[in-house]
Amino acid sequence: MISAEYISRSPITDKKYFIPENFDDKKNIERFLLQHPGKKVVVVQGLGFVGSVMSLVVANALTEEYAVIGVDLPKPPSYWKICSINEGIFPVLASDPKISLYYENARKKNNLYATFDPEAYARADVIIIDINLDVKKTNSETGELKDFDVDLTPFRKAVETIGEYCRPDALILVETTVPPGTTQKIVKPIIEEYLQKRGLPVDQIKIGHSYERVMPGPKYIDSIQNFYRVYSGVNEKSADAVEAFLRTIIKTDEYPLTRLGNTQATEMAKVLENSYRAMNIAFMVEWSRFAEEAGVDIYEVVNAIRMRPTHKNIMLPGLGVGGYCLTKDPLLASWARKNLFGSSEPLWQSEKGVRINDQMPYFAFRYLQSQYQHPLQGKKLILLGVSYLNDVGDTRYTPVELFYDQLRLHGCAISLHDPHVKYWEEKDLWIQQNLEQLLNEEYDIICITTGHKEYRNNPDFIQQLLNRNSCFIYDTIGVFTNEEIKLLQQKHTVKVLGRGDL
Numbered sequence: 001m002i003s004a005e006y007i008s009r010s011p012i013t014d015k016k017y018f019i020p021e022n023f024d025d026k027k028n029i030e031r032f033l034l035q036h037p038g039k040k041v042v043v044v045q046g047l048g049f050v051g052s053v054m055s056l057v058v059a060n061a062l063t064e065e066y067a068v069i070g071v072d073l074p075k076p077p078s079y080w081k082i083c084s085i086n087e088g089i090f091p092v093l094a095s096d097p098k099i100s101l102y103y104e105n106a107r108k109k110n111n112l113y114a115t116f117d118p119e120a121y122a123r124a125d126v127i128i129i130d131i132n133l134d135v136k137k138t139n140s141e142t143g144e145l146k147d148f149d150v151d152l153t154p155f156r157k158a159v160e161t162i163g164e165y166c167r168p169d170a171l172i173l174v175e176t177t178v179p180p181g182t183t184q185k186i187v188k189p190i191i192e193e194y195l196q197k198r199g200l201p202v203d204q205i206k207i208g209h210s211y212e213r214v215m216p217g218p219k220y221i222d223s224i225q226n227f228y229r230v231y232s233g234v235n236e237k238s239a240d241a242v243e244a245f246l247r248t249i250i251k252t253d254e255y256p257l258t259r260l261g262n263t264q265a266t267e268m269a270k271v272l273e274n275s276y277r278a279m280n281i282a283f284m285v286e287w288s289r290f291a292e293e294a295g296v297d298i299y300e301v302v303n304a305i306r307m308r309p310t311h312k313n314i315m316l317p318g319l320g321v322g323g324y325c326l327t328k329d330p331l332l333a334s335w336a337r338k339n340l341f342g343s344s345e346p347l348w349q350s351e352k353g354v355r356i357n358d359q360m361p362y363f364a365f366r367y368l369q370s371q372y373q374h375p376l377q378g379k380k381l382i383l384l385g386v387s388y389l390n391d392v393g394d395t396r397y398t399p400v401e402l403f404y405d406q407l408r409l410h411g412c413a414i415s416l417h418d419p420h421v422k423y424w425e426e427k428d429l430w431i432q433q434n435l436e437q438l439l440n441e442e443y444d445i446i447c448i449t450t451g452h453k454e455y456r457n458n459p460d461f462i463q464q465l466l467n468r469n470s471c472f473i474y475d476t477i478g479v480f481t482n483e484e485i486k487l488l489q490q491k492h493t494v495k496v497l498g499r500g501d502l
């Protein structure tokens with residue numbers, strides 16, 4: 001029997017891949033590049049939610065024909081992505097039809113290849129870093145943030161690998177969300193050290209930073225190709241090279257680029273952007289609690305306020321904040337302030353925002369307990385949606401997880417539905433996708449936990465709910481309109497988080 005550390009399983013097809021012991025893929029890289037003589041080679045490090053789609057955008061560049069190589073690690077969580085790309089199944093499920101269009105086009109042109117062999121970096125004109133950089137959080141059972149730390153070791157290792165192989169005149173573009181200061185204080189010295197070790201000059205290398213604003217979902221590709229970008233370089237030459245490259249893949253005539261003075265500034269822009277959003281949500285959590293106590297419908301209030309152009313982006317409450325970015329980026333910034341710039345002060349408000357947001361699913365659970373008014377032990381529940389965001393199949397740090405854990409802890413029998421998630425990796429659970437079939441079962445409680453379009457503005461769904469025996473419906477996202485709530489209330493008890501007494 002082959003041990004689990006040699007097996008990588010695709011959560012999309014459930015196919016198992018055996019990780020080779022020999023990581024030499026040079027012949028295939030050579031064969032691939034021979035088909036693209038004269039083309040510039042772009043290597044994307046990291047084939048996750050950002051890197052895989054960025055590879056597609058580069059393979060379908062607007063004004064240049066590139067040969068694109070995606071590199072990921074030959075490890076169980078990632079090896080399948082490499083195989084999947086080369087076998088014709090794109091490793092990200094998303095509702096954006098452009099994804100399959102761009103992927104098919106890249107397959108036709110045969111200009112996208114995926115590998116685990118770092119030899120790819122040696123062939124690159126441009127290397128884009130799209131790997132993860134994690135914040136290690138310690139949370140209590142009820143979601144309270146106890147402690148956090150940033151371990152830069154894996155990120156450093158990834159940059160060292162580039163340094164071991166890259167050409168001395170390559171452009172290295174950091175897109176990973178990093179603690180401000182990282183490109184200048186960590187990436188540049190590592191690359192220069194490795195070039196020197198290899199006896200190569202250090203004055204031709206170009207290093208820049210330009211963060212992703214990619215939004216997985218229906219506008220996945222457009223959020224890269226048709227969107228504003230901020231960029232910088234460690235020097236003028238580097239910033240110029242980043243700009244020239246971005247112009248070939250982004251519609252910059254419609255979405256002009258913004259150059260900032262140095263890489264610290266662009267790195268800060270990214271984490272500030274996300275911290276602003278996380279804080280906005282944390283702020284609304286307090287007001288949602290107040291609204292519930294005061295019997296006020298917070299949705300009505302927020303929609304009224306949003307009529308003011310200056311207040312258009314005030315957030316609405318929900319089950320919680322999930323995903324890879326908003327849950328960690330304020331902490332990355334706070335960590336950088338202390339650890340890379342020597343301040344004795346963290347970013348208090350930003351940290352507090354994360355603390356509040358982390359506990360939102362626990363509040364949502366307590367609200368259910370208080371409204372349901374029966375013991376939850378032994379009750380049959382269905383959670384509609386496990387991903388953290390509408391119409392997206394990403395379960396990383398989904399607030400549904402803590403909500404689910406609390407329900408399990410209280411002895412509920414839980415069914416799960418999500419049209420975009422086949423396998424919930426963090427929970428090692430397969431998710432059912434036939435909503436109609438699932439809704440034929442009996443449940444004591446039906447919870448809407450993600451605002452997918454299957455549950456929002458969908459008369460068929462409302463009709464299905466109306467056809468059921470009476471039960472308790474708990475909308476944690478606010479997907480139902482007032483009319484829908486009134487309809488459903490004729491048959492069921494309906495509670496919406498943040499709407500006070502209905």
Ligand SMILES: NC(=O)c1ccc[n+]([C@@H]2O[C@H](COP(=O)([O-])OP(=O)(O)OC[C@H]3O[C@@H](n4cnc5c(N)ncnc54)[C@H](O)[C@@H]3O)[C@@H](O)[C@H]2O)c1
Nearest residue numbers: 046047048049050071072073078130131132158176177212
């Ligand atoms: N997901 C988003 O919506 C989003 C949006 C904007 C920015 N970002 C930022 O983009 C970065 C990437 O995010 P993601 O969502 O794609 O993460 P991800 O975890 O989905 O993907 C990262 C990939 O990098 C690979 N990787 C790690 N180390 C590597 C190495 N040394 N060599 C090659 N591959 C390596 C991992 O195996 C993984 O497949 C993060 O900094 C994130 O904060 C993400």
